[in-house]
Amino acid sequence: MEVSIYELLAAARESAKSDYIKGDSILCEKRFHPDTHYMVEMELLENDNRLGEKGNYIRKFLSEPEYLPILQKQEKHLIKIKRQAIVQKGNLRYIPPPDSDMLPSYRTMKYKSPIWGYFHVQKE
Numbered sequence: 001m002e003v004s005i006y007e008l009l010a011a012a013r014e015s016a017k018s019d020y021i022k023g024d025s026i027l028c029e030k031r032f033h034p035d036t037h038y039m040v041e042m043e044l045l046e047n048d049n050r051l052g053e054k055g056n057y058i059r060k061f062l063s064e065p066e067y068l069p070i071l072q073k074q075e076k077h078l079i080k081i082k083r084q085a086i087v088q089k090g091n092l093r094y095i096p097p098p099d100s101d102m103l104p105s106y107r108t109m110k111y112k113s114p115i116w117g118y119f120h121v122q123k124e
Contacts, residue, residue, distance in 0.1 A: 002091045023058040030061040032090040038062045039092055040070055041083040048078065061087065074098055 010026040021041065024030055031039070041059045044051055051058055062070065073079045081099070085092035 004092065007092065021057050021059045022052060024061050026059070028061065031087060033061075035063045036061045036087050037064050038067045039085040039087055040067070040081055042070070042074075042079045042081045044079055046078045048073075051079070057082070071098060 007026050010021070013020075014025055030036055039059065039061050041057065044054050044056045044058065047054050060066075060070070070079070070081070074081050081097040083094065084097055085094045087093075
């Protein structure tokens with residue numbers, strides 16, 4: 001199992017009982033369950049009976065069917081996904097949040113694809 005420095009820091013905060021993130025622990029059993037495919041850290045923008053109160057920061061390990069309603073809540077601006085990862089055999093592979101366009105403030109960016117080589121992306 002690979003553990004990033006972020007995960008080690010999160011585990012240290014949790015063990016010191018100073019973690020501001022509610023929900024699943026960074027090293028909980030759900031993370032290692034074969035059906036778990038996503039980890040999402042989100043801020044609640046509205047009160048939610050299932051997730052908690054407005055302003056809470058929550059971490060959830062989710063299966064594919066559980067992940068889709070979270071994306072729908074993001075589209076409805078009920079939550080804001082701050083960090084997300086794909087879970088593979090307990091390892092976290094961080095991916096950009098769904099609302100990020102993956103481009104910095106520059107108008108153009110040069111990317112290297114392993115298949116097609118370099119190409120440019122123009123932001124309109």
